[in-house]
Amino acid sequence: MIIDLRSDTVTKPTPAMKDAMFAAEVGDDVFGEDPTVKQLEEKCAALLGMDAAVYCPSGTMTNQIGINVLTQPYDEVICYKGAHIYKYEGGGLMGNSHVSVKLLQGDRGRISVDEIAANINNDDQHYPHSAVVALENTVVREAGSVYKINDIEKIAAFARSKNLCMHLDGARLFNALTATGDRAADYGKYFDTISICLSKGLGAPVGSVLVCKNEFARKARRMHKVFGGAWRQAGYLAAAGIYALDHHVGRLAEDHVRAKKIGACLQQQSYVKSVMPVDTNIVIFELISTVTPALFLEKIGEHHIKALAFSATEIRIVTHLDFDDVMLERTINTCNKLRF
Numbered sequence: 001m002i003i004d005l006r007s008d009t010v011t012k013p014t015p016a017m018k019d020a021m022f023a024a025e026v027g028d029d030v031f032g033e034d035p036t037v038k039q040l041e042e043k044c045a046a047l048l049g050m051d052a053a054v055y056c057p058s059g060t061m062t063n064q065i066g067i068n069v070l071t072q073p074y075d076e077v078i079c080y081k082g083a084h085i086y087k088y089e090g091g092g093l094m095g096n097s098h099v100s101v102k103l104l105q106g107d108r109g110r111i112s113v114d115e116i117a118a119n120i121n122n123d124d125q126h127y128p129h130s131a132v133v134a135l136e137n138t139v140v141r142e143a144g145s146v147y148k149i150n151d152i153e154k155i156a157a158f159a160r161s162k163n164l165c166m167h168l169d170g171a172r173l174f175n176a177l178t179a180t181g182d183r184a185a186d187y188g189k190y191f192d193t194i195s196i197c198l199s200k201g202l203g204a205p206v207g208s209v210l211v212c213k214n215e216f217a218r219k220a221r222r223m224h225k226v227f228g229g230a231w232r233q234a235g236y237l238a239a240a241g242i243y244a245l246d247h248h249v250g251r252l253a254e255d256h257v258r259a260k261k262i263g264a265c266l267q268q269q270s271y272v273k274s275v276m277p278v279d280t281n282i283v284i285f286e287l288i289s290t291v292t293p294a295l296f297l298e299k300i301g302e303h304h305i306k307a308l309a310f311s312a313t314e315i316r317i318v319t320h321l322d323f324d325d326v327m328l329e330r331t332i333n334t335c336n337k338l339r340f
């Protein structure tokens, strides 16, 4: 048995999810005729207290559309320096939307009103026009650190006062809500566009949803087509998303407990220099200088466990739907017995 902890995207649909997929009523979504896609979009918009939604193949696409509808070419997006939209989307912001970015340090990726305030460009022809504040919750590069809704409220109020739009990369928003106890429906008050992923902790095989305010819905639908995301009988996949939202949100807390146990175990190991705080389902740790990520992955791979090299010195482990307590025990036992 291989234990795959590289990402929460590696999960396979459960039998019950597959049943829901096969039973889906479908139609051609480009003609607006897929009832299951519509149901998913309406469900997501309602859940987040937003007006509209567009179902897309990936979180990269929902982020890229979100930024695109909120900006004009030559605008600037303000975000954390390790934000997924900037660091891990292939330069799409620049290519797709022709915008620049202002990169902030943040506190484990959580940017503050003060930092944003200090980085809004003056209305001067020399500078790009500051247009959007983009947050990520949870912050993947910072081991799934979490914004609380109160902090988001402050940032949103400030952004509005400066005529900045708000985008959220909520690839793991439900992990954040699980950790904070905040309400999903409050998010709609603070953002213009929100991307949520169904294919990460929620365990759907594919799919992300961009929820947005009405004023951006038409352009979002248009860009969905332009970016090649307009699909046909996508209801089979949307059904997996609906199933995931109905059945897999409540169990995310288990993933967090297991991640914390792995983090605590790693903290004890002589080959580990430091472990980032574990707030949700992501563990990132730094190895001592004599142990490279490649060596660590090779050794753990001998025990049929997969993790991810996250930098020249760091490893990432992500817990998920297909990782249970038996696998947790094996992982912890293995980490305890590795020698370098």
Ligand SMILES: Cc1ncc(COP(=O)(O)O)c(C=O)c1O
Pocket (backbone or CB within 6 Å): 057, 058, 059, 060, 061, 063, 084, 085, 136, 138, 139, 140, 169, 171, 172, 197, 199, 208
């Ligand atoms: C925070 C975050 N945003 C966006 C994405 C992009 O999602 P996708 O892989 O579906 O394009 C990811 C993917 O892991 C992510 O971690």
